[in-house]
Every structure is written in C-alpha cells, then in structure tokens.
Amino acid sequence: MAPKEILKIENLTTYFYTWAGVVKAVDGVSLDVREGETLGLVGESGSGKSVTALSILRIVPRPGKIIDGKIIYKGENLLAKTENEMQQIRGKEIAYISQDPATSLNPVFSIADQLTEVIRRHQNVTKEEALKKAIELFRLVEIADPEIKIWNYPHQLSGGMKQRIAIARALSCQPSLLLADEPTTNLDVTIQAQILELMKNLKKKLGMSMILITHDMGVVAGVADRINVMYAGRVCEVASTKTIFRNPLHPYTRALLEAVPNVAMKREKLKIIPGAIPNLISPPSGCRFHPRCDFAVAECASVVPPLVEIEPEHYVACIRAKEFMENGKGVKK
Amino acid sequence: MPSKTEGFHAIRSKILHIAKSSMTKYVLRRLLYLIPLFFGILIIVFVATRMAGDPVKLMTGLNPRITAEARERLTQYYGLDQPLYYQFLKFVWEMLQGNLGNSYAIRGGTPVTTLVGDYAWETFKLQLTALSFSLLIAIPIGILSARKQYSKLDMTVTTTSLVGTCIPIFYMGIVAILIFSYFLGWFPYGAAHSLDPSRYPFGSYIMDELWHLFLPAVVLTFAELAPVVLLVRSSMLEVLRQDYILAARASGLSERTVIYKHALRNALIPVVTYVGLYFGGMLAGAPITEKVFNWPGVGRLYVEAIGKLDFPVITGITVFVTLMVLFANLITDIAYAYIDPRIRIE
Ligand SMILES: Nc1ncnc2c1ncn2[C@@H]1O[C@H](COP(=O)(O)OP(=O)(O)OP(=O)(O)O)[C@@H](O)[C@H]1O
Ligand SMILES: [Mg+2]
Numbered sequence: 001m002a003p004k005e006i007l008k009i010e011n012l013t014t015y016f017y018t019w020a021g022v023v024k025a026v027d028g029v030s031l032d033v034r035e036g037e038t039l040g041l042v043g044e045s046g047s048g049k050s051v052t053a054l055s056i057l058r059i060v061p062r063p064g065k066i067i068d069g070k071i072i073y074k075g076e077n078l079l080a081k082t083e084n085e086m087q088q089i090r091g092k093e094i095a096y097i098s099q100d101p102a103t104s105l106n107p108v109f110s111i112a113d114q115l116t117e118v119i120r121r122h123q124n125v126t127k128e129e130a131l132k133k134a135i136e137l138f139r140l141v142e143i144a145d146p147e148i149k150i151w152n153y154p155h156q157l158s159g160g161m162k163q164r165i166a167i168a169r170a171l172s173c174q175p176s177l178l179l180a181d182e183p184t185t186n187l188d189v190t191i192q193a194q195i196l197e198l199m200k201n202l203k204k205k206l207g208m209s210m211i212l213i214t215h216d217m218g219v220v221a222g223v224a225d226r227i228n229v230m231y232a233g234r235v236c237e238v239a240s241t242k243t244i245f246r247n248p249l250h251p252y253t254r255a256l257l258e259a260v261p262n263v264a265m266k267r268e269k270l271k272i273i274p275g276a277i278p279n280l281i282s283p284p285s286g287c288r289f290h291p292r293c294d295f296a297v298a299e300c301a302s303v304v305p306p307l308v309e310i311e312p313e314h315y316v317a318c319i320r321a322k323e324f325m326e327n328g329k330g331v332k333k
Numbered sequence: 334m335p336s337k338t339e340g341f342h343a344i345r346s347k348i349l350h351i352a353k354s355s356m357t358k359y360v361l362r363r364l365l366y367l368i369p370l371f372f373g374i375l376i377i378v379f380v381a382t383r384m385a386g387d388p389v390k391l392m393t394g395l396n397p398r399i400t401a402e403a404r405e406r407l408t409q410y411y412g413l414d415q416p417l418y419y420q421f422l423k424f425v426w427e428m429l430q431g432n433l434g435n436s437y438a439i440r441g442g443t444p445v446t447t448l449v450g451d452y453a454w455e456t457f458k459l460q461l462t463a464l465s466f467s468l469l470i471a472i473p474i475g476i477l478s479a480r481k482q483y484s485k486l487d488m489t490v491t492t493t494s495l496v497g498t499c500i501p502i503f504y505m506g507i508v509a510i511l512i513f514s515y516f517l518g519w520f521p522y523g524a525a526h527s528l529d530p531s532r533y534p535f536g537s538y539i540m541d542e543l544w545h546l547f548l549p550a551v552v553l554t555f556a557e558l559a560p561v562v563l564l565v566r567s568s569m570l571e572v573l574r575q576d577y578i579l580a581a582r583a584s585g586l587s588e589r590t591v592i593y594k595h596a597l598r599n600a601l602i603p604v605v606t607y608v609g610l611y612f613g614g615m616l617a618g619a620p621i622t623e624k625v626f627n628w629p630g631v632g633r634l635y636v637e638a639i640g641k642l643d644f645p646v647i648t649g650i651t652v653f654v655t656l657m658v659l660f661a662n663l664i665t666d667i668a669y670a671y672i673d674p675r676i677r678i679e
Contacts, residue, residue: 059582061574062482083588091585098583103576108598108673118584153674169584 005072006177006209007033007056012069014048014055021281025051025064027233030307033177038203038210040224040241042217042256046277048233049213050099053179057096058086073177092122094177095170100186101163105154112150115169122173137168141198160191164198171202178203178210184219196223217256221245229253232278232288235307239314249316249324251293287318295320363666367659378651379421388437388642389413411437411644428652434645438638445649448634453653455525456623456630460615462546463553468608471558475565476592476600482570490562497559506552506625513548520548523627549626553619557611564607569600602673609665613658 009031016023026048033039041049054060056071058078071078073094078086090096098104106114115137116130125133131150138146141164154162163183170178183199184192200223203210212223220227220241227244229237229252237250248254255273275292278284284291290300299319307317310325318324389407393399408414412423427434433445478490514522525545527533533541572578573596581595620632631650638646670676 054579057583059579061579087585087587089585090583096580096583098576098580100576104580106577106581106595106599107675109595110674117586117590121585121587155675166580169580 004035005032006035006074007211008070008072009052009056010070010072012052012055012066012071014051014060014064014066017063017065018281023280024283025233025280026055027283029069029230029233029235031228031235031238033209033211034226036207036209037225038200038212038223040220040227041211041213041230042215042220042227043230044215044256044273044277046232046280047215047230048280049215049230050181052230053096053181053211053213056179057090057094059090088122091118091170091175092173093175094179095173095175096179097163097166097170097181097183099182101159101166101183102186104166105162107154109153110150111152111154111157111165115150115165115172118169119172133172134168137172138165140171140202141165141168143168159187160195163187163191163195167195167199167202171206174206176208178208179213180210181213182215183212185214185216192219199223217259229256232283233280234288235315235317236289237314237316237318238307243314247314249310249314249321250289250318251295251324252289255292295324359670360663360667363663367663371655371659374655375425375648375652376421379424379648380417382642382644382647383417383420385639386642387413388644391642392437424648433649433652436638436643436646438641438643439646445645448646449631449649449653452629452631452634455628456615456632458525458542459546459549459553459622459628459630460619462550463557464608464611464615466550466554467557467561470554471561472565472604475562476569476597478562478566479569479573480592487566491566494559494562497555498563500556502552502556502619503621503625505556506549506622509548509552510625521545523625525629549622549628552626553622561604561607564604565600568603569596572596572599575599598672602669605665605668605672609661609668612661612665613654 009029012026012029013024014026016025029048029052031039031041031052041052043049051060051064054064055066056073056078058066058081060066066079069079073089078089081089105111112131112134115134116127119125119130119133120127123130123133134150135146138150143149143161143164149157149161157165167183170180180199184195187195196219199210199212202208212220214220224241226238226240228235229244229250231252237244237248237253239247244253245257248257252273259273273292278288278291284301286299286301286303287293287296287305290296293300297320303319305317305319305321307315308321310316310321389404389411393404393407405414412420415423424434431446433449435442435444436448439448474490478487481487510522513520521527521544525542527541527545530536530538534544578591578596581591586595619630620636622628623630623633624636631654634646635650637643638650
C-alpha cells in the first residue's frame with residue numbers, strides 16, 4: 001500500500017517580477033510529504049527552498065507570484081482557497097519557522113504578547129488561558145523559568161532561546177505540518193545539535209509531518225526520512241535518506257555530498273562545486289546544472305530532464321541517470 | 334504552597350513594577366542631563382548677541398542731538414556697562430524668578446514674558462494644527478503606498494510627494510494667497526485676527542480665528558505632508574521586508590494585525606525622530622511662513638528683535654525655544670522608550 005500523503009505539490013511555479021526581469025525562483029517543482037515523515041529539502045543557497053515553503057503558505061513576498069501548479073494539502077488545493085481560509089490554515093494546520101531566529105521575533109513586543117496572539121487567533125481562549133498555554137509551550141521547548149522568561153523582549157534572549165521560542169510559536173496550535181526553514185543555520189554548532197534533537201523529539205511527540213529545509217547534508221542525515229534535492233528552482237533527485245547517501249545518482253547530489261566535511265575523509269581534499277548557482281532570470285537551457293556538471297553531454301544543454309523513477313522510490317532528473325545506476329562511479333566524462 | 338497561577342501573577346506584577354520604575358529613572362536621568370545643556374546654550378547665545386553690536390548706538394544713531402552723556406545714561410539704565418559675567422548672572426537670577434526683562438524696542442518696554450507668551454501661542458496654534466493634520470494624513474498614505482509598492486497609486490504618491498518637497502513654502506504660500514485671497518477673496522491676506530470686530534465672520538471671534546488660520550495651516554500641512562509620507566513609506570517598506578513580518582503572516586494573523594500592529598510600531602521609530610527634530614525648528618517659528626502670512630509668531634518676533642539688537646527679547650526667545658526644544662527632546666525620548674523596549678532597558 002502506498003503511504004498516505006499529507007502534502008502533494010504538483011508543478012509549482014513561482015516567479016518574481018523584478019525590474020531586472022522575471023526571476024524563475026521555483027520552476028515546476030513537484031514533491032510530496034507523507035504523513036508523519038520528515039522530508040529534507042536540500043540545495044545550495046538560491047535554489048528556491050524558501051520560496052517553495054512560502055508558496056505552500058501563500059505568503060510569497062512581492063513581487064513574487066505563484067503562477068502555476070497545485071498544492072494539495074489533506075486533499076484540498078491550497079491555491080484555490082481564499083485569503084481568509086488561508087489565514088485559518090497558517091499557524092494552525094501548517095506552521096513555519098523562518099531562517100533566522102534573531103529576526104523572526106518582533107523586537108518591540110514581549111514574547112508573551114507574540115505567543116498569546118497566535119494562540120488566541122486560532123483557539124477560542126481568554127488571555128489568561130492563552131498565557132498558561134504559552135508557558136506550557138515554553139516547558140515543551142525546554143526553556144527554564146518560563147514564568148519569567150515569557151515577559152522578556154527578544155533582545156534580552158540568546159539566539160538559541162529565540163529559536164526555541166520561534167519553535168514554540170510554530171507549535172502553539174498543534175499543526176499537522178511544520179515547515180522548518182534552516183532552523184539551525186544561524187546558531188552555534190552545539191546549540192544546533194540541541195535544537196535539532198528537540199525538533200526531532202517534538203515531531204514524534206506531536207505526530208507532525210515536517211519539511212526540513214537546509215543546505216547542510218549533515219543536518220538532514222540525522223533527521224530526515226527522505227530527501228528532496230533542489231537545484232536552481234527544480235527538483236533533481238528524491239529518495240530515502242539512506243539511498244541518497246549510499247547511492248546518489250544525480251551529479252549535483254554527488255557534488256553536494258562530496259562537499260560535506262567528513263571525519264573518515266583522511267587526506268582526501270574536500271571538493272567544492274565549481275561555479276555558482278545560475279542567474280534565475282535567464283537560467284541555462286536544458287538541465288540547469290549542466291554548465292557546472294562534470295558529466296554533461298551535448299544533449300544536456302537542450303533537453304529538460306524529467307524526474308523519473310529509476311528504482312523503486314528513487315527519482316532522478318538526469319538523462320544519464322541510468323548509466324550512473326548501472327556503472328556506479330565508473331562513468332566518466 | 335501557592336498555586337501556579339498565583340505565583341505567576343505575583344511575578345508578573347513584580348516585573349511590571351520594575352519596568353515602570355525603570356521608566357521613571359530613565360526620564361529623571363534624561364532631565365538631569367538637560368540642565369547643563371540648557372545653561373550651555375544660554376551662555377553661548379548670551380555672549381554671541383552681546384558681541385553683535387551696541388543697541389544704544391543703534392537706538393540713538395539717527396538722533397543728531399543726542400549727547401554722549403545721554404548715551405552713557407542709557408547704557409547704564411540697561412545695565413550694559415556692567416561686566417558680561419555680572420550681566421549674565423543677573424539675567425539668570427531674574428530668570429529663575431520668572432522675569433525675562435523688558436524689551437528695548439517694543440511699546441515702551443513690554444515685559445518679555447508677555448511678548449513671548451502672546452507670540453508663542455500664535456506659533457503653537459499654527460504649527461500644531463499643521464503638524465497634526467500632516468501626520469494624520471501622511472501616515473495612512475505612507476502605509477498604503479508601501480503596501481502597494483510600484484503600483485500606480487504608489488507611483489502617484491511618490492511623485493507628488495517628491496514634487497511637494499521641492500516647492501518652497503514661501504512660493505506655495507504666495508500662490509495660495511494670490512488665488513484664495515486676491516482672486517477669490519475667500520480668505521484674509523494674512524495676520525491671525527481681524528483688528529476690527531465688525532469684520533468677524535458671523536460675528537464670532539472663534540470663527541475669525543479659524544478663518545485666518547485656514548490658509549496658512551493648509552499650506553503648512555501640505556509642506557509638511559510630503560516628507561512625512563516619504564519617510565513613512567520608506568520606513569514601512571524596510572519593516573515589511575523583515576523576517577518577523579513574514580513570521581507574523583505565517584502564523585495566520587490577519588493583514589490588519591500584521592500591518593497596524595507588527596509593522597507600524599517598528600515603522601514609527603524613525604518618524605518619531607523626525608517629528609522630534611522638526612519640533613525644534615517649528616517652535617523657533619518657521620520665520621518664512623510667518624513672514625509670508627504676516628503671522629504674529631515667535632519666528633517673526635525673533636527676526637525683528639535681532640534687527641533692533643533688542644537683547645532681552647532675543648535672549649528671552651532663546652530661553653523659550655531652548656526649553657521647548659529640550660522638552661520636545663524629552664518627549665521624543667519617552668516616546669522612543671515607549672515604542673521600543675530595547676531603549677527602555679539598558
Ligand atoms: N523578494 C525577492 N525578489 C526577487 N527575487 C527573489 C526574492 N526572494 C527570492 N528571490 C529569488 O528566488 C531565488 C530562490 O530564493 P530562495 O530564498 O528560495 O533560496 P533558498 O534556496 O532558500 O536559499 P538560502 O539557502 O540562501 O535560503 C533566488 O534566486 C532569489 O534571488
Ligand atoms: Mg532560504
């Protein structure tokens with residue numbers, strides 16, 4: 001039996017209409033999140049991970065616009081909903097944790113204010129009850145002295161604390177799906193591990209599904225069930241975490257993995273991916289990765305590779321995927 | 334053992350108490366810092382005016398029959414023969430008793446306090462009306478413009494405001510007088526009152542005041558509107574880009590809460606600075622506006638007093654304006670602390 005999907009995105013297309021031209025930030029992305037799983041959304045900076053998350057909530061900032069696709073959440077297309085209906089879904093059904101804890105809390109309101117506000121928006125409770133709930137949430141995200149800390153303002157708290165609070169706010173109405181946009185990128189390494197551990201536990205405790213966005217392969221390895229690799233606004237490869245690490249087929253995924261520092265790596269040099277992510281106003285034709293790809297052939301510049309299931313549950317968007325599959329790392333040129 | 338909620342309420346009230354008293358301390362500290370500043374400014378102006386020239390020479394210069402002895406007596410009468418430090422200390426001593434001296438030139442020595450009181454009221458009336466209206470109009474327009482960045486509405490607002498800031502106020506004032514007073518005859522040419530009560534509209538003094546106030550207030554409002562619109566717009570745009578706005582939207586808050594609670598409070602911080610700074614210049618009376626509309630305000634009085642080397646009036650107005658500017662500063666600081674908790678707590 002196929003696992004049930006809580007979220008299914010089909011052909012999502014989100015463009016930014018800037019003065020310089022149309023930025024094709026997300027260009028035909030399809031992905032799905034299964035009930036109870038953590039999907040890792042991985043890719044370099046600028047590959048469209050955040051824009052994908054914001055598109056799901058339909059809060060893409062101007063001049064961005066979702067121009068095509070379907071976002072099916074629990075069987076209903078979010079793109080067909082009204083703004084009012086979406087407000088009922090945001091924070092309550094689907095919650096979002098943004099990239100930078102330092103800036104995701106409003107500096108001029110107390111934490112109590114910012115937490116109770118969300119609770120009262122989605123639940124029919126009094127101020128005092130909301131406050132009690134907020135304090136409970138503080139306990140949930142393991143903050144000491146919740147009764148005191150809750151009256152603080154953001155500038156009085158450390159980065160790790162702020163991220164815990166951002167998590168508390170996101171979880172305040174028991175969402176079914178959590179979109180965590182690089183929740184640990186801007187934190188110290190030790191704090192990173194704590195926060196990841198916390199999120200993992202909370203996810204289990206609350207039975208949520210989660211999309212974990214990151215550009216760090218190391219982060220997803222420990223947390224995600226499946227991984228979705230994005231490059232320049234498109235999906236390159238989807239598979240279980242195990243498969244991605246053991247048998248990556250897309251050259252971009254391979255390059256990403258080789259760029260991860262690793263203790264086992266002894267004297268081998270850490271590889272970097274040559275070049276930079278392309279300009280998304282006029283992206284390369286065909287496969288968007290081909291100008292940086294070691295394995296590119298002439299055809300790559302003209303054919304947009306479709307995402308095909310190369311083995312069960314393993315999808316790759318590369319015309320040479322089959323060769324890689326059969327010959328392992330032996331493929332050259 | 335107290336229940337959880339009781340403990341919680343106790344802690345809450347304790348923290349509120351601390352926040353309040355820290356605010357009091359903050360205000361007191363600001364006040365203490367203002368006192369030396371006030372005297373510093375006073376010394377500079379006092380010395381500078383007294384180096385500008387000799388008022389007795391100016392008063393008697395056109396009188397060919399005046400004797401050197403009479404001049405001497407006048408100088409003595411005004412106390413200008415005393416050493417500067419003595420004059421200053423005497424001035425400060427009298428100021429502390431509420432006496433700012435008498436004018437050399439106006440109506441046989443009118444007390445400066447009376448003069449400043451009368452003229453300042455007119456300045457306040459005009460400037461506060463214009464400032465209130467311009468803020469009331471500019472803030473919503475600026476917000477709307479920012480929310481609809483690059484739309485036709487935004488383009489119109491931005492262009493109009495830019496043009497608006499470029500038109501000098503005396504030009505706008507003269508054009509307004511030309512159209513509405515000269516051609517249409519709807520409003521008076523200037524001044525704050527009709528001299529003749531029989532000319533009061535509907536025989537009402539209040540109506541007469543409003544009738545005189547209308548044109549200069551409208552012109553000033555428009556002059557002040559444009560920069561505030563641009564400031565609110567750019568400040569709002571900056572804030573709307575912030576992560577916490579995205580996070581607020583992502584929590585399902587209504588657009589109204591996002592804009593008028595989360596964004597506005599932050600966007601107002603630079604506006605408070607602007608208004609605070611502006612307030613100083615405004616109380617100095619915006620001499621140009623007052624000149625164009627022949628408005629009996631502090632600005633006009635100041636310019637006239639300088640022309641006549643009327644020392645007590647110059648110093649008196651300086652004292653008044655300085656106090657007001659410092660007061661405005663204090664209010665600004667308090668407004669800051671109210672809006673932004675990062676300032677409240679060191
Ligand atoms: N407001 C905007 N205006 C114009 N272009 C934008 C805007 N926001 C994002 N983009 C473009 O969309 C593309 C994808 O951006 P996105 O933020 O989704 O990247 P990301 O994968 O989240 O990267 P990062 O790891 O840096 O967060 C980028 O090329 C970016 O330039
Ligand atoms: Mg991002």
